[in-house]
Amino acid sequence: QVQLVESGGGLVQAGGSLRLSCAASGRTFSSYGMGWFRQAPGKEREFVAAISRSGGSTYYAVSVKGRFTISRDNAKNTVYLQMNSLKPEDTAVYYCAARLWVAGTGISEYDYWGQGTQVTVSS
Numbered sequence: 001q002v003q004l005v006e007s008g009g010g011l012v013q014a015g016g017s018l019r020l021s022c023a024a025s026g027r028t029f030s031s032y033g034m035g036w037f038r039q040a041p042g043k044e045r046e047f048v049a050a051i052s053r054s055g056g057s058t059y060y061a062v063s064v065k066g067r068f069t070i071s072r073d074n075a076k077n078t079v080y081l082q083m084n085s086l087k088p089e090d091t092a093v094y095y096c097a098a099r100l101w102v103a104g105t106g107i108s109e110y111d112y113w114g115q116g117t118q119v120t121v122s123s
Contacts, residue, residue, distance in 0.1 A: 002026050002098045002112040009094060009117030012086055016121070020081040022096030022114055029077040030054075033103030035110060036070060036081045038092035038119075048094070049081060050103040059105055064090075086121045093118050 003025040012018055020036070035050040049070040050059040058070050069082040079096060094117050097110035104110070 002029075002032065004096050004098060004112055004114035006094065006096050006114045006117040009119045011120045011122065014086060014088055014121055014123050016086050017082070017084045018086065018119060020083065020094055020096075020117060020119070022079045022081075024077045024079070024098065026077070030074040032098040032100055032112075034070075034072060034079040035097045035099065035103060035105070036079075036094060037097060037107060038090075038094045039116075040089075040092040043092075045095070045107055047105045047107070050105060051079065052103045053101070057103065059103060061105075083119070086119075088121045088123045091119060091121050 006022045008020040036048040037045050038048050039045040047061050051070045051072050055072045067085045072079040096114045098112040099110045
């Protein structure tokens with residue numbers, strides 16, 4: 001069982017930056033691929049970024065590539081999402097998720113989810 005708690009969301013102006021954190025419980029964090037997803041009002045949840053167990057491989061949605069960076073610190077059981085050059089269309093609830101052994105881009109592939117953190121980008 002893995003419990004995930006996101007933090008770092010908030011209100012920011014377009015062009016600004018935020019860093020999201022996701023703290024995981026348990027002693028097997030390094031066994032999990034981690035992902036970030038987001039859901040805007042009235043829209044389906046979508047993939048944002050993912051990272052392999054070691055952090056050696058990362059994956060990004062086209063819409064955020066070059067602006068967002070996913071990273072992890074296995075010693076701290078934490079995964080991060082650095083978001084730069086934010087746009088109003090990035091406004092959403094951001095969720096982190098854990099998948100045993102491998103990272104992935106599909107929502108159904110993940111086993112555990114956090115409760116989400118709101119990110120609002122004003123124009």
